[in-house]
Amino acid sequence: MRGQPLALVLMVMVMAVLTPAGAGARAADGRPQRVAFFVNGALGDKSFFDSAARGLRQAKADLHLATRTIEGGYDPTRWESGLVDLADSGDFPIIVTGTYTMGPLVQKVAPDYPDVTFILFDGVVDYAHCACHNVYSMRFRQNEGGYLAGVLAAGLMRTGAIPGAAPGLVGLVGAMPIPVINDFAAGYVAGAQDAAPGITVLRQFANSFSDPAMGKEIAKAQYGQGAGVIFQVAGATGQGVIEAAEETGRYVIGVDSDQAALYRVSSPRRAARILTSVMKNVDTAILRALRLWQQGRLPLGRTESLGLKEGAIGLADNPDAALTVPPAVRAAVAAARQRIIDGTLTVPTAFAGGRP
Amino acid sequence: MNLDLVATGTAAAVVAAATLRAATPILFASLGGLISELAGCINVALEGVMLVAAFAGVITSAYSTLWFPDAPLWLHPWLGCAAGLLAGTALAGLLAVFHLELGADLIVAGIGLNILAQGLTVLLMAHLTGDKGSTASLASFALPSLRWPGIGAVPVLGVLLNGDEDTGHNVLVYVAMAATGLIAWALRHTVFGLRLRATGENAEAALAAGLPVRRLRYAGLLLSGLLASGGGVFLGMGYLTLFQADMAAGRGYLALAAVFLGGRRPLGTVVAALVFGAASVTAARLGQLAVPAEVVFMIPPLVTIAALVLVKQHQRLATRRRAAAGRAALLSP
Helix, strand or coil, rough: CCCCCHHHHHHHHHHHHHHHCCCCCEECCCCCEEEEEEEECCCCCCCCHHHHHHHHHHHHHHCCEEEEEEEEEHHHHHHHHHHHHHHHHHHCCCEEEEEHHHHHHHHHHHCCCCEEEEEEECCCHHHHHHHCCCCEEEEEHHHHHCCCCCCCHHHHHHHCCCCCCCCCCEEEEECCCCHHHHHHHHHHHHHHHHHHCEEEEEEECCCCCHHHHHHHHHHHHHEEEEEEEEEEECHHHHHHHHHHHHHHHCCCEEEEEEEHHHHHCCCCCHHHHHHEEEEECHHHHHHHHHHHHHHHCCCCCCEEEEEECCCCEEECHHHHHHHHCCCHHHHHHHHHHHHHHHCCCCCCCCCCCCCC | HHHHHHHHHHHHHHHHHHHHHHHHHHHHHHHHHHCCCHHCCCCHHHHHHHHHHHHHHHHHHHHHHCCCCCCCCCCCCHCCCCCCCHHHHHHHHHHHHHHHHHHCHHHHHHHHHHHHHHHHHHHHHHHHHHCCCCCCCCCCCCCCCCCCCCCCCCCCCCHHHHHHCCCCEHHHHHHHHHHHHHCCCHHHHHHHHHHHHHHHHHHHHHHHHCCCHHHHHHHHHHHHHHHHHHHHHHHHHHHHHEEEECCCCCCHHHHHHHHHHHHCHHHHHHHHHHHHHHHHHHHHHHHHHHHHHHHHHHHHHHHHHHHHHHHHHHHHHHHHHHHHHHHHHHHCC
């Protein structure tokens, strides 16, 4: 996340000059091909965008692409023009961007720039209603990760291993009731119900991705009611949930990136409260897409759905909390994971019409 | 005592304690807003001041362990607190210079400083920690909480005074309460308070009366910076123990609204700040009762609008009553 744009531009320029001949994909003039990553927000969210940026960095190292990250900020009115500027500049044969909100914008812009390839992660365009032959979109089955989190949380509650917590209660703190977060939640509720039928899932949204104080207030309310584990799907707001877990001596499940790793050095006590994180491996998914593109095998004009089976969703391993989770609960999570991968278990989703 | 009654009382005390916690940053900032508003200089930069203060406090408390490795542990948060207050007050001082020396429009300069604070804190954070989101990678400190000994077991009162986790309220919660009383008293009963208000009511008259208007306005703006900084420091080193980009999340603007909602009076401002705090706490708790999220988020703005209408209505009635009384006095022989 040392994403100072200037440094990045410089690095891109240096890369362009120094990359040894014969490495990776090149344009006709022998220079590495340029990839733009448009962030509709800012890096440093400790989860989603940072993971994507990791993927881009990996792509730069492994695939010898010249990458450039453009942070569009949190003002939605600037996103479309930012995207158009990138496509119109002609500097980038391929543009990577993500999130559900960017879907309609890509759908609007892509047909005007047929020579530019768009990779849209965690969002979709409506291929039936646009000439988007140049768009590859990938969707994540985050409900599968949410399901495992639910099995873990409810399983742990059932063992009664958490002092002071009510056995029939787990919590969920979301940032906003948008489809992706609802999808996490749908899986979580289903997983909790399957692991402990009749369990109550407290659910509350903070209405912000960047208000940790609100996140903490909500988490305290849920822990106060007796929830032993809270699954937070709230971006930076979730850091408040993690603080509340530390203060109340209860547990939290992180999201998108391995959030325990963040605190392992600065605050081991806090890290020990994070049972695991539902990883949305945006980084590996983007790397994979760029590799396919380089090989000319990227399935343009369609949506791919990525989940546990593809390794795009998974649970992080937090050694600090390992002792907290009894082997039986661990086994239940592993079994659920296997059943989802085998296809014998279908996790409910919040998206209309299910999965592609 | 009836068990149900105790349970209800405890639940109410939990909400009251949470309200206190949630209202404290707004309370600090709104007291600051009130003082500068009374001095005739509305401080729109409260939000920015809070951000800068929170940032400086968190960063200083974390780095202080590196700078003074031999210092006792309790010192670091207080160093952070001092740095936060200083940095926030400095930002308000900047606003004062822009307005009072260079003649900049208060609103425009205030909004400018808010944007500056937003960007500057992220820029410095990225430079210092390599992270643009939050200071989670730093071990920063919280200011201590004050716990009343021996009442943890008392039902209701224990929860009210020591919080739902029996850890006590943060020291800044008490400072906010003390500041409220002090300011209400000072505005009413001290020469400084009178002069400050006179400057705001009618600057020319105050000037004609020989008051140092410019100096008083500096004082008003700097004091507002100091108070709002208290709110920022509480956010980063009490409510939470980290700095997160844009963590003030509009509380500075809410504080400004609280000043006017409270009719530019100390008591009214405090009540308004508490109402805002209660509204956000209610929002944080109502979701558990299967109330749709959309409805929950409407509560704080609805409360604001309703309160504004009520206050306005009240003022109109009061004016009418005064006018009627005046007419009656004129007509009576």
